[in-house]
Amino acid sequence: MSRVPDLDKLFSPKSIVLIGSSTIKINQNMISPTIFNAIRENLKEFKGTVKVIDIKDGNVKVNLEKEYDVAVIVLPPKETISSLRQIGEKIHFAIIIPGGFSDEDKAKLIELSKKYNFRILGPNSIMGVISSSIRLNTSFEPDFIPEVGSISIVCQSGGVGASLLDSLIEEGLGLDLSIWIGDSLDIDVIEVLKYLGKRDQTKTIGIYLEGVKDGRAFLSAIAEIVPDKPIVILKGGVAEASAERALLHTASIAGSHRIFTVAVRQAGAIVVEAIDEFITALKALGLKSKSMKGRSIAIVSNVGGPAILAADACFLYGFSTPPLSDEVYKRIKKVFPLIEPVNPIDLIADADYNRYIMVLKEVMKEEHIDGILLITMFRSCLTTPEDVKKIIEMVSFKKPCVIYTGGYGDLRKLMSVLPPEYHRKVVVVDDVWKAAFAFDVLYDYSVTCVEAAKRYMSSVVE
Amino acid sequence: MSRVPDLDKLFSPKSIVLIGSSTIKINQNMISPTIFNAIRENLKEFKGTVKVIDIKDGNVKVNLEKEYDVAVIVLPPKETISSLRQIGEKIHFAIIIPGGFSDEDKAKLIELSKKYNFRILGPNSIMGVISSSIRLNTSFEPDFIPEVGSISIVCQSGGVGASLLDSLIEEGLGLDLSIWIGDSLDIDVIEVLKYLGKRDQTKTIGIYLEGVKDGRAFLSAIAEIVPDKPIVILKGGVAEASAERALLHTASIAGSHRIFTVAVRQAGAIVVEAIDEFITALKALGLKSKSMKGRSIAIVSNVGGPAILAADACFLYGFSTPPLSDEVYKRIKKVFPLIEPVNPIDLIADADYNRYIMVLKEVMKEEHIDGILLITMFRSCLTTPEDVKKIIEMVSFKKPCVIYTGGYGDLRKLMSVLPPEYHRKVVVVDDVWKAAFAFDVLYDYSVTCVEAAKRYMSSVVE
Numbered sequence: 026m027s028r029v030p031d032l033d034k035l036f037s038p039k040s041i042v043l044i045g046s047s048t049i050k051i052n053q054n055m056i057s058p059t060i061f062n063a064i065r066e067n068l069k070e071f072k073g074t075v076k077v078i079d080i081k082d083g084n085v086k087v088n089l090e091k092e093y094d095v096a097v098i099v100l101p102p103k104e105t106i107s108s109l110r111q112i113g114e115k116i117h118f119a120i121i122i123p124g125g126f127s128d129e130d131k132a133k134l135i136e137l138s139k140k141y142n143f144r145i146l147g148p149n150s151i152m153g154v155i156s157s158s159i160r161l162n163t164s165f166e167p168d169f170i171p172e173v174g175s176i177s178i179v180c181q182s183g184g185v186g187a188s189l190l191d192s193l194i195e196e197g198l199g200l201d202l203s204i205w206i207g208d209s210l211d212i213d214v215i216e217v218l219k220y221l222g223k224r225d226q227t228k229t230i231g232i233y234l235e236g237v238k239d240g241r242a243f244l245s246a247i248a249e250i251v252p253d254k255p256i257v258i259l260k261g262g263v264a265e266a267s268a269e270r271a272l273l274h275t276a277s278i279a280g281s282h283r284i285f286t287v288a289v290r291q292a293g294a295i296v297v298e299a300i301d302e303f304i305t306a307l308k309a310l311g312l313k314s315k316s317m318k319g320r321s322i323a324i325v326s327n328v329g330g331p332a333i334l335a336a337d338a339c340f341l342y343g344f345s346t347p348p349l350s351d352e353v354y355k356r357i358k359k360v361f362p363l364i365e366p367v368n369p370i371d372l373i374a375d376a377d378y379n380r381y382i383m384v385l386k387e388v389m390k391e392e393h394i395d396g397i398l399l400i401t402m403f404r405s406c407l408t409t410p411e412d413v414k415k416i417i418e419m420v421s422f423k424k425p426c427v428i429y430t431g432g433y434g435d436l437r438k439l440m441s442v443l444p445p446e447y448h449r450k451v452v453v454v455d456d457v458w459k460a461a462f463a464f465d466v467l468y469d470y471s472v473t474c475v476e477a478a479k480r481y482m483s484s485v486v487e
Numbered sequence: 488m489s490r491v492p493d494l495d496k497l498f499s500p501k502s503i504v505l506i507g508s509s510t511i512k513i514n515q516n517m518i519s520p521t522i523f524n525a526i527r528e529n530l531k532e533f534k535g536t537v538k539v540i541d542i543k544d545g546n547v548k549v550n551l552e553k554e555y556d557v558a559v560i561v562l563p564p565k566e567t568i569s570s571l572r573q574i575g576e577k578i579h580f581a582i583i584i585p586g587g588f589s590d591e592d593k594a595k596l597i598e599l600s601k602k603y604n605f606r607i608l609g610p611n612s613i614m615g616v617i618s619s620s621i622r623l624n625t626s627f628e629p630d631f632i633p634e635v636g637s638i639s640i641v642c643q644s645g646g647v648g649a650s651l652l653d654s655l656i657e658e659g660l661g662l663d664l665s666i667w668i669g670d671s672l673d674i675d676v677i678e679v680l681k682y683l684g685k686r687d688q689t690k691t692i693g694i695y696l697e698g699v700k701d702g703r704a705f706l707s708a709i710a711e712i713v714p715d716k717p718i719v720i721l722k723g724g725v726a727e728a729s730a731e732r733a734l735l736h737t738a739s740i741a742g743s744h745r746i747f748t749v750a751v752r753q754a755g756a757i758v759v760e761a762i763d764e765f766i767t768a769l770k771a772l773g774l775k776s777k778s779m780k781g782r783s784i785a786i787v788s789n790v791g792g793p794a795i796l797a798a799d800a801c802f803l804y805g806f807s808t809p810p811l812s813d814e815v816y817k818r819i820k821k822v823f824p825l826i827e828p829v830n831p832i833d834l835i836a837d838a839d840y841n842r843y844i845m846v847l848k849e850v851m852k853e854e855h856i857d858g859i860l861l862i863t864m865f866r867s868c869l870t871t872p873e874d875v876k877k878i879i880e881m882v883s884f885k886k887p888c889v890i891y892t893g894g895y896g897d898l899r900k901l902m903s904v905l906p907p908e909y910h911r912k913v914v915v916v917d918d919v920w921k922a923a924f925a926f927d928v929l930y931d932y933s934v935t936c937v938e939a940a941k942r943y944m945s946s947v948v949e
Binding site: 183189 | 628894
């Protein structure tokens, strides 16, 4: 399938030509001067060469003197085909943003790509590619580049990808690449996945998928990558009605959701059911210490009620909150006699960072504890966001640690004082269920997924 | 149980005396000058008379010349008892904020309350009472009064209540009362519940509970209220470990979670499992048009992928997304030929408010549709928050409508342009699962809960 050795020139381009129009407007297919101008504006941030060609009327004339790694095209089908005919020899990749291409149009695109030896992302890619490190943003959204990080996302939907990226930015999470594959006329999710598997900057991969054409190849690609990098998949098209919409949306056959889920799990991927879970899973799998060998959690909290709800959520996810060892119990009791260090441990609402740090260091030593759920509420408590920052700085988190802060306001207060690096040390969530889910994903990856992937690969070889 | 005819003087007081200390500090029981000073500051906003008494040393001398509806007390047990002995005749209610009262202390409190005929909220109430309409805030949190509204919340935990209120404030939701019952030495959840059932300003009731002493009385109170006002319950103490913590926390015996859930559902309450669900349920039940008679949803969206995920979530909650009628299909197709109005309906990312309004008005007429899930993403779309505001203004929502906006950023953008009244017309959520859950709660209340409550009451009478 791959005629060009790899997709590096597409995802780490040095030069881009943008071809669109400040006059042509076609309703309902994302072709308008607004979108063209927005992309032009966004490409000003790109760390590389950019040339802009504005097609003023239907009479397309494009003449490139130099070669470009990528052409970003925002034109109607006829004009897209016409311009690619003229520049095909001078480009390596075309990102086709708009949708609305007929089968005939698509056949012509493929013909041109073969003739001139360029590859196509899209059509109907909608947002194209966002790369944080080189400040590349081919979407029409301003301020849409997250912090530089190690998560890469592949999306078959503009909207789902945009939602994800919006949340990533809000939470200060780091991104390597975000790729909208659109109709997968040429480059498809499997090829992108294989590329991400080899790309050093990417450590965690998230995929939103409505359907995949070659199931076996997809599963093999997953199984090969998973021992090195976790893969999280959100699949759309569970219901019959939504499968029908998926067919209209990206021409995907959703297939049986249950069969899909079982198959990708056997190949070692983590399957999530909601955008929320998607983000929580990506956050959890971005931890430096991903390793979680068992299902015992210690809950350390400054509030009683939320600690109880957290223990409930852990319990319903199949985790236990076993008692601390006698020695640790006694050592905590000696320093803080008014605290009753059963697990969940309530440090009481006036806990400061000293109380947290002492207890956390003790709990971190407990061999039978696999993960720590830290509850640090600010509302109704004397603990401050600065206290939590100090805790993260002063405790060495050798076991996965998830922090729950209470309401939306508390979460925002905490995030406003934490630098982006904290994401490598702890996972911060705004719901106790997300906390339990984060542990579930970490355990799943550490224990189940890697083994499953290896088993899958050996079964394929046999 | 009730010696005072009702709790009006406690929850709508005209005069308050705050008794605390700017010198006494006791670790781990929420007794400190910081807390006393914060409450004093908060009471400056109260629309009524406030007197502050600062106990400078252990030698408690309090002398009230006038009567006060409520005494808010932030003193250690000995000083609390001593001051109540001196002011008992002059007050109707005492809100005791701190915890740490021994059984002997508690016996003395009860003795005093009987002797002087005042009632007690707490001890260990932590935050006391917040009433939006009279700007009453006996908590030590600043800026902790939500918009005036019709939701009332009763909490057995400071932290859970604080989390809820934090989210209510962030989302601009309206509150009538928030009540922290603490250890329920005198006034308990049942008495408060009965009061809220009769209180005009309260239209929806939320309860966080770790345990209840008189189960039968609790169920009867629920069943009596539910036909008029929905009741949502979040229960802590599902797991054994958390039940143990609940016992330490508010001396509650959590009992069997399953039995509890079945029993309160039979009495007509809605049971939720997470703070998130709690808030979504309260939002949904605050709609003017709560009535939802069936389980058919129309999804109207400007993005394909999220519409598919939304249909999946609805499907997994047991809802269907049936096709539109031929007439409506044709009318939409005539105005917007490029749109394929199957359900979920994708209006395409360049939809403006005109396109939404036309389609929504048509869908609103469909008799076989019970609720509308409106997806209005901004990221990756040309729709704006102002468009959505216009939609809410121009469409008459005779059926429940839930709006999903995409990522956290999108949600905040939308909320920043919407006035508080919009909560009565539509429910805004940041997750498709919350959308499906909101419909589930609405259907549950409209169809199941009211009937269950009536059945429960008649079975009790027999």
